[in-house]
Amino acid sequence: MTDPTETAFPEQREGEERLCFDPLERVDAQLRFIGRIETPWQRGECPKNVTRARETGQGARVVLEPGFVQGLTGLEVGQGILLFYWMHQARRDLITQRPRHHETARGTFALRSPNRVNPISLAAVRVTSLDLEVGVIGIDAIDCFDGTPLLDIKPSAPAVDVLPEL
């Protein structure tokens, strides 16, 4: 599929295709951000995954909006948690993509690219400090931009979060 407007999007690479409709022509559910993630990372300098972020030795902070602070009751320092966040700088219109290190394009759902119909991401991190009054969680590391909106926090449960070996 060739697209006459392709040159308007310099980040579009050969083999990449856009949805031929606006996925938000139908809105099925609505999200409320519950806080923000404060990190050392801006666009262009963000580690490529949470393991790489951990290797930098730089921690991060999760800051809840006041109305949601009570929801942290029962969390503990040292615990593993899953953070669900919204990749607010991502594109939502690409259905195939060709990352720089790939020779051919693949479907968005066969890639970990931030650009997706619903740009939700997940990180398994460790709680390093906890202020239950103010609603601030220190975490060991994360690979998202400073100011990334937070959607949810769950205790991690490795026994069910990980696929068993065949």
Next chain:
Amino acid sequence: MTDPTETAFPEQREGEERLCFDPLERVDAQLRFIGRIETPWQRGECPKNVTRARETGQGARVVLEPGFVQGLTGLEVGQGILLFYWMHQARRDLITQRPRHHETARGTFALRSPNRVNPISLAAVRVTSLDLEVGVIGIDAIDCFDGTPLLDIKPSAPAVDVLPEL
């Protein structure tokens, strides 16, 4: 906090508290469902996690909407994938909860309960069959209700999806 309307919600348990505002008074982002998950489970008979679902030996199917089928290109049978889905039967107003097996209430973000401000869930599953024409993925198991809306599919990456041991 006592609540005069508590008796109107029989599922509310002692120690559970509701948000004192509607979290959707401010809508921060919008979701588009990309398909549905077909499972053997109705409310009241659903396994409590994906490990238990796997133990039943019953598989499930992910059925994409036609517009999103191309996004599966590159997925393979046998591969591990993460499914992000929307728990459409969940409540969004509880900020503390007391599950049946807990003696005291805890914050929603310290629990794996389906009832949460943004009821997004995650399952790590294995692809058992794949129809890239129709957009149907067979999976080994999942613990969600039949008809659950699908938000996203990503290849699993155990090296980054799992928190390293201390």
